[in-house]
Amino acid sequence: MKAAMGYLAGLLFGLGLAISGMTDPARVLGFLDIAGAWDPTLMFVLGGAVVTTFIGYRLVWRRGAPLVGKAFQLPSRRDIDARLLGGAALFGIGWGLSGYCPGPAFASIGGLSAPLAAMLVAMLAGWYLARRW
């Protein structure tokens, strides 16, 4: 049951990435290139996703518990520390160099190429290093 629920969530996410054009690094880099021919697509993607999730979360939280499991598992930290901001800064540089964040990079496996494979393997290496930092 949990596996089927997870698959449906992943499928919706993957459809969203494909239909929005986020599986195209050129669209992402076009949004990040504010001094060039700016492409607003990502703004609509993030806006649509955040508004939908904001409303959706509040509707499901009203139930008090998820369909499976006892409680919603939410991060509780509220402090802003150097790891959070330093990590986000490193991620931003990598995102700006490639136009790939983890979701679109992984969702694009159906169009696998040598550069994408290199991106995914290096990303795994980065997570491995982060767990030892």
Added chain:
Amino acid sequence: MEWSASLHGLAGGVLIGLSATWLMGSLGRIAGISGILSSLVFERPRGDSAWRLTFLLGLISGPLLVMALGGGLGNVAGQGAGAVIGDPAGGVGLMVVAGLLVGLGTGIGSGCTSGHGVCGLSRLSPRSLMATLTFLIMAMVTVYVVRHLLGGGA
């Protein structure tokens, strides 16, 4: 401005929001891709690995389904209807550097565009707001340096 591209973006964004809502409502979990993928690979928690694996299979099958439907729903920039997955922006060398930074950064910073950007902002988390502003600004600065100061590359 291409209105059809923006409408595709909005529709896709709503689907991503429905995915995040469903994962919270069904399993009580945040839809953060870097966390789901890295914890599956490196921790494989008992009882919490199967849904992560099927989530990732679903994530791959989304674009494949759009391709199987003829690709007309895709939104790849500068290409005709039918394209769903765009080409990488650089070669293997650039992607190795970028991948290391993305993995290291999302690992240390506890999240990426989905976990911090979509789910965190929707929870009104101050950590996610600061992380999202930081990676957005750094990514814009990086693109500016690569495209306009160094003039070329990605």
